[in-house]
Every structure is written in C-alpha cells, then in structure tokens.
Amino acid sequence: MLKEKLKKSLFVALWFAVLTFPIMVIRVNTIEKTVVWRWGNLFMVLIGSYVISFIWNYAIERRERGEKTSIAFIENIKLKTRTISQNVKIRKGGLAALLLIVVLFPFLTSFYQMSIMNTALMYVMLGLGLNIVIGLGGILHLGYIAFFLVGSYSYALLNQHFGLNFWLALPIGGLLACILGILIAVPVLRLRGDYLAIVTLAFGEITRIVAENWSSLTGGPSGIRSIPRPKLPGIDLSLIDTAKLVYFIMVVLAALTIFITLRLKDSRIGRALIAMREDEIACRSMGINTTKMKVIAFALGSVFAGVAGVVFAANTTFINPASFTIWESIIVLCIVVLGGMGSIPGVVFAALVLKLLPEYLRAFTDYRMLVFGAVLIVMMIFKPGGLIPEKMKHYSFTDADAAAMKEEDE
Amino acid sequence: MGVLEVKDLTMDFGGLRAVDHVSLEVNDGEIVALIGPNGAGKTTFFNCVTGVYNPTEGQVQITAPGKASEEIQGTQPHKVTEKGLARTFQNIRLFQNMTVLENVMIGRHSRLKSGIAGAVFRGKKTRAEEQQVLFDSYEILKKIGLTRWVNEQAKNLPYGEQRRLEIARALATEPFLLLLDEPAAGMNPQETHSLVDLILRLREMEKISVLLIEHDMSLVMSLSEKIYVMDYGKQIAVGTPAEVKKDPIVIKAYLGEDIDA
Ligand SMILES: Nc1ncnc2c1ncn2[C@@H]1O[C@H](COP(=O)(O)OP(=O)(O)OP(=O)(O)O)[C@@H](O)[C@H]1O
Ligand SMILES: [Mg+2]
Numbered sequence: 111m112l113k114e115k116l117k118k119s120l121f122v123a124l125w126f127a128v129l130t131f132p133i134m135v136i137r138v139n140t141i142e143k144t145v146v147w148r149w150g151n152l153f154m155v156l157i158g159s160y161v162i163s164f165i166w167n168y169a170i171e172r173r174e175r176g177e178k179t180s181i182a183f184i185e186n187i188k189l190k191t192r193t194i195s196q197n198v199k200i201r202k203g204g205l206a207a208l209l210l211i212v213v214l215f216p217f218l219t220s221f222y223q224m225s226i227m228n229t230a231l232m233y234v235m236l237g238l239g240l241n242i243v244i245g246l247g248g249i250l251h252l253g254y255i256a257f258f259l260v261g262s263y264s265y266a267l268l269n270q271h272f273g274l275n276f277w278l279a280l281p282i283g284g285l286l287a288c289i290l291g292i293l294i295a296v297p298v299l300r301l302r303g304d305y306l307a308i309v310t311l312a313f314g315e316i317t318r319i320v321a322e323n324w325s326s327l328t329g330g331p332s333g334i335r336s337i338p339r340p341k342l343p344g345i346d347l348s349l350i351d352t353a354k355l356v357y358f359i360m361v362v363l364a365a366l367t368i369f370i371t372l373r374l375k376d377s378r379i380g381r382a383l384i385a386m387r388e389d390e391i392a393c394r395s396m397g398i399n400t401t402k403m404k405v406i407a408f409a410l411g412s413v414f415a416g417v418a419g420v421v422f423a424a425n426t427t428f429i430n431p432a433s434f435t436i437w438e439s440i441i442v443l444c445i446v447v448l449g450g451m452g453s454i455p456g457v458v459f460a461a462l463v464l465k466l467l468p469e470y471l472r473a474f475t476d477y478r479m480l481v482f483g484a485v486l487i488v489m490m491i492f493k494p495g496g497l498i499p500e501k502m503k504h505y506s507f508t509d510a511d512a513a514a515m516k517e518e519d520e
Numbered sequence: 521m522g523v524l525e526v527k528d529l530t531m532d533f534g535g536l537r538a539v540d541h542v543s544l545e546v547n548d549g550e551i552v553a554l555i556g557p558n559g560a561g562k563t564t565f566f567n568c569v570t571g572v573y574n575p576t577e578g579q580v581q582i583t584a585p586g587k588a589s590e591e592i593q594g595t596q597p598h599k600v601t602e603k604g605l606a607r608t609f610q611n612i613r614l615f616q617n618m619t620v621l622e623n624v625m626i627g628r629h630s631r632l633k634s635g636i637a638g639a640v641f642r643g644k645k646t647r648a649e650e651q652q653v654l655f656d657s658y659e660i661l662k663k664i665g666l667t668r669w670v671n672e673q674a675k676n677l678p679y680g681e682q683r684r685l686e687i688a689r690a691l692a693t694e695p696f697l698l699l700l701d702e703p704a705a706g707m708n709p710q711e712t713h714s715l716v717d718l719i720l721r722l723r724e725m726e727k728i729s730v731l732l733i734e735h736d737m738s739l740v741m742s743l744s745e746k747i748y749v750m751d752y753g754k755q756i757a758v759g760t761p762a763e764v765k766k767d768p769i770v771i772k773a774y775l776g777e778d779i780d781a
Contacts, residue, residue, distance in 0.1 A: 377639030385618065392614070406636065507621075507670050
C-alpha cells in the first residue's frame with residue numbers, strides 16, 4: 111500500500127520535472143548566446159513535487175475514508191476555545207475588547223493602514239450583500255460589482271450636477287442600486303445554473319461598458335474626479351481626519367450590514383431563501399413564491415453594494431469604469447465561497463483576510479493570483495463548507511419547553 | 521362531492537403522451553391509491569395536479585372543506601399549496617442542509633405573514649409569529665414521531681425517517697388533501713407498517729384525504745378504499761382493492777408481477 115503510494119508520487123514528480131524542465135532548468139542567455147543548465151532546480155522540483163504529491167495523496171485518501179483531522183493537540187485547542195467562547199463573561203469581555211480595538215484602531219495606525227482597512231470594510235459589505243444572493247438564495251450572480259458601480263456613480267453624478275451631499279447620497283445610492291437589482295432580477299428569473307452565470311456576468315460587463323461609453327454623462331474612461339469627501343457640518347477636517355471619519359462610517363455601515371443580514375437570515379424570509387438554495391422545486395411545492403424570493407434577494411443584496419459604492423466614491427474622490435471590472439465581482443464571489451456560503455461570520459472573516467493579507471504580503475504580489483487559485487482549489491476539496499462553515503440555528507426543545515410555550519400563548 | 525376531481529387530464533412531452541385522458545376522484549376523508557407499472561405516468565399526473573406541469577388538456581377541480589369548487593389546472597405550485605394541496609416527492613427532496621425543525625418551519629411559510637421589515641426590526645408581532653411557528657412545527661414533529669431529530673440536518677436522517685419528514689413538512693402547510701408519491705419506497709417492512717399507522721392516524725386526526733402512489737401492494741391493499749390503475753399513460757381500471765386485484769386487465773398489465781402480496 112505504502113509502496114504503491116511512494117511509486118505514484120515518484121511518477122508524479124518525474125512528470126512534473128519533465129513538464130517544468132524548459133522553464134526551470136534551461137536558461138538561454140540571448141546576448142552571450144549561451145545556455146545555462148540549472149540542474150539544481152531540477153533536483154528541487156523533483157523533491158518538492160514528490161513531497162507535495164505524497165502529502166496530497168495521503169490527505170485525499172483520508173478524506174475519502176471520512177476521517178477528520180484528529181491531531182490530539184488541535185482537537186484540544188478546539189475544545190478549549192469552544193468552552194471558553196461559551197463562557198458568558200469571557201464572551202462579553204471579548205466583545206468589549208473587540209469594540210475597544212475597533213474604536214482605537216485609527217488612532218494607533220498610520221494613514222496607509224487605515225485606508226487599507228477602509229477598503230477591506232467595503233468588501234465586508236459587498237461580501238455580505240452578495241451572500242444574500244448566492245449564499246442564502248443560491249443564485250449564482252457574477253455581475254455583482256455593477257451595483258457597486260451604480261452606487262459610486264450616483265453619488266459622483268448627483269453631486270456634480272445637483273450638489274447632493276454625501277449623507278443624502280448614502281440612501282439614494284442604495285435605493286438606485288436596489289431599483290437596478292429588481293430590474294435585472296426580472297430577466298434572470300427563469301434562468302438557472304450556467305445560463306444564470308453567463309447572463310449576470312454579461313450584465314456586470316454591460317453596466318461597466320455603458321459607463322465607459324456614455325461619455326457625455328459619465329465622463330467615459332477617464333471617469334469623474336474631485337468628488338467631495340464626506341464632511342461634518344461646520345468642522346474643517348484634515349485629510350487624515352477625513353480618513354478616520356470614513357473609517358468610522360464604514361465601521362458603522364459594516365456593523366449595520368452584519369446586524370441586518372443576521373436578523374434576515376434568522377427570519378421567515380431568510381429561511382425561505384435558504385430553502386430555495388437547497389431545492390427550488392421542493393421550495394415551490396412548500397408554498398413559497400420563488401419568483402418573489404429571487405427579486406427580494408436581488409433587491410436586498412444590491413442595496414449594500416450601492417451604499418458601499420457611495421462611500422467608495424467619496425473615499426477615493428475619483429472613479430472610473432476600470433475600478434469595476436469583472437475581476438472585482440470575482441473577488442467578492444471568492445469572499446463568499448471562501449468564507450462559507452451563507453455563513454455571515456465566515457464572509458466577514460474572508461473579506462478581511464482576502465483584502466488585508468495581500469497588502470501585508472507585498473512580497474507575493476507576483477504570485478498573488480497563483481496562490482489565490484491554489485488556495486481556492488485546496489479549500490474546495492478539503493473544506494467545501496468554507497473557512498467558517500454555515501451553521502444552522504439550534505433550538506432547544508424538551509416537551510416541557512413546548513408545553514411552556516403553549517401556556518405563554520394562552 | 522369530491523375534494524379532488526380530475527377530468528380527462530392529458531400531458532404531452534413533445535411527442536410522448538405521458539398521461540392520456542385520465543379522470544380521478546378523491547372524496548372527503550378517503551384514501552385513494554394510484555398504481556401502475558414503472559413509467560405509467562403516475563408522477564406526471566401528480567405534477568399536473570400540483571402545478572409543477574401545466575397539463576395539455578383536462579380539468580383539475582378542488583373543493584376545500586367549506587369553500588366553493590375551483591379549477592386549478594395551470595396554477596403555480598405555491599398557489600396550489602396555499603389552496604390546501606400538499607405533496608411529497610418520489611425521489612426525496614428535503615432541504616438537506618437545514619435542520620429537521622427548519623424543514624417543517626418552511627412548510628409553515630405560506631401561513632405566515634412577516635416580511636423584510638419584520639425580519640429586520642423584529643417587532644412584537646414578528647416575535648410572536650416566530651414563537652408560534654416554532655411551537656407548531658415542534659407539535660407536527662411530535663405527531664410524526666421525529667422529535668429526537670429536531671436539530672439534526674435533514675441529510676443525516678435514516679432513509680425511512682427522511683420520508684416521514686417529507687410528510688411532516690407537507691402537513692405543515694395545512695392541507696386538506698395530501699398527495700404522497702411512493703411514501704414507502706426504500707422502507708423495511710417495519711417502517712412500512714408504522715407508515716400505514718401514520719397515514720390512518722393523520723386521516724382521523726387531521727381530517728385530511730390522501731391520494732398516494734405506491735408500488736408496495738400490501739400497503740396499497742390494506743390502506744386504500746379505492747384504487748386507480750394506470751398503464752402507458754392511460755387509466756385501465758378503477759375499483760375497490762378486491763375488484764382491482766381480480767381485474768384481468770390489471771393482471772395482464774402487471775404480468776409477471778405479484779399483486780397478491
Ligand atoms: N419532464 C419530462 N419530459 C419528458 N418526458 C417525461 C418527463 N417526465 C416524465 N416523462 C416521461 O413520462 C413517462 C411517465 O413518467 P412518470 O415519471 O410519470 O412515471 P411513473 O408512473 O411515476 O413511474 P415510476 O413508477 O417509475 O415512478 C415516462 O416515459 C417518462 O420518461
Ligand atoms: Mg413516479
């Protein structure tokens with residue numbers, strides 16, 4: 111058995127070595143017209159792929175046998191964190207500490223770090239918004255960033271033409287995105303699976319292309335500049351103070367989004383959305399109007415993107431269509447998938463990780479996409495539920511409880 | 521007056537006539553069986569009645585207790601459910617990742633009101649409604665005997681229990697007619713036996729009528745008052761279990777299959 115596995119890995123390693131031979135071993139110096147043979151690299155590739163393939167096979171096999179990682183040490187930590195997190199006092203303490211960190215953060219860090227955090231928080235909002243559509247409703251939406259665009263442009267344009275201020279733009283941007291969400295929900299209602307993905311993807315691109323080509327309104331590819339930053343009435347804010355203000359606006363908005371999505375998930379509408387994700391046909395036969403549910407999912411999901419878009423425009427003071435490519439939609443999708451479909455803590459966590467890590471791992475920028483892809487594949491194989499998989503609410507019931515509930519009603 | 525009266529129902533899939541002028545009647549409080557060899561068109565018939573398909577021809581008329589009759593062919597499935605028809609599926613269609621309790625709570629959906637604003641602000645009315653739906657759903661699980669699985673994900677249930685959960689979920693929609701598509705498929709004799717008990721009990725206590733598709737002949741014979749037999753989309757016989765059992769056409773359709781069991 112073991113011998114077989116070793117052999118298999120050896121084969122994989124050899125294959126890999128052959129495959130990467132031209133790029134890893136041969137280097138042609140075109141100026142001196144010499145060829146350098148880097149045999150050391152061949153050796154590294156062999157060893158590296160051998161070890162990785164062996165571990166990979168081992169992990170796959172374990173998964174197929176249905177074994178869980180049961181390293182005693184890790185299990186122990188898990189158990190401890192669980193008992194600790196269930197302790198009410200510690201929970202309250204933890205929450206207070208978190209609140210303190212969140213409040214103190216802008217006063218302890220640099221302008222640069224604050225602006226990274228601001229972007230990350232926008233992606234928390236985007237992730238949670240898309241989570242309603244994909245994570246709860248199960249509607250594969252690949253053009254989500256279009257709503258972010260609509261939010262941004264509605265603030266930029268309404269401000270440019272009508273002098274609308276930032277605070278008013280927040281709800282209006284959300285509303286406009288919501289209206290667009292409902293409009294695009296209608297044509298995609300009948301679509302499913304691949305077709306839905308293609309149409310939503312096209313919708314995202316169309317929105318961007320319209321913004322790019324309708325120069326008379328949107329300024330075309332060069333975008334709109336000098337969009338006013340958020341202001342507080344009667345106070346003159348320096349640049350860094352404005353960044354702090356944006357930070358707090360984003361914290362409040364993100365918290366509000368978390369609150370709303372949590373409440374929504376644990377409600378009649380949220381349950382119906384999850385049921386639709388699980389089985390649409392059964393859902394219809396259980397008396398749920400899935401058409402209505404899809405429109406609701408699109409409408410709600412878009413609001414958050416629209417509002418985040420307004421803040422984005424105000425924060426960067428300059429927007430152009432290039433900020434809203436399909437790539438951004440994919441990142442938000444990755445946040446939802448990586449965090450765990452439907453899992454609100456998971457999505458928040460993944461948004462922070464995906465937007466913060468790359469900034470701090472500048473060294474890897476060249477390989478960012480590569481690492482990104484590899485991580486996603488590994489995740490989907492070994493942890494398909496995401497970083498923090500969705501947990502269904504547990505209700506405690508004994509017959510006595512049920513009886514007590516009845517008495518309460520009477 | 522029947523709670524369900526189907527007249528000349530026909531369903532074509534392109535060139536294939538899956539259901540061919542089938543008429544059927546279920547009276548109040550009756551348990552009626554629809555049987556026939558594989559591919560006879562039974563499930564398609566169910567799908568036409570419950571709005572999953574829009575029949576090519578024919579009428580589906582329902583009469584809810586205390587209400588006027590109405591024709592419902594071509595009505596959307598969720599509206600049909602609101603009107604009081606509930607169904608289960610031949611190939612179990614539970615909400616796999618939701619808990620057993622949540623599956624039943626979904627069944628309550630069409631009888632509840634709270635919307636988005638209710639969800640976000642969670643006012644007194646919404647809280648009361650949520651409390652009520654928890655209570656009602658739990659009561660239904662008690663009735664079906666599934667309470668020990670309350671918080672278990674539906675996919676983790678044994679096969680027989682999954683079929684019972686489908687019934688629980690259907691019951692939560694407050695139907696007057698329950699349509700069961702092969703409820704005993706994959707069950708062992710013991711489970712089948714308790715299923716028969718359950719169906720009889722539900723009819724007594726919930727005052728509902730039942731239309732069921734089933735291949736298990738012992739279940740069909742012991743449970744139903746009236747049996748309709750289909751073959752190749754056509755209705756070939758109707759009668760009491762004793763009559764149908766003796767019918768030469770039925771025996772021919774089932775040639776080689778033992779319907780005495
Ligand atoms: N959506 C569909 N499109 C095309 N043909 C269909 C469709 N649904 C069913 N059929 C065909 O209609 C015929 C009847 O199918 P149906 O599923 O109703 O049979 P059944 O009596 O329920 O059989 P079983 O006992 O195997 O469940 C079959 O020939 C089937 O292939
Ligand atoms: Mg069938």
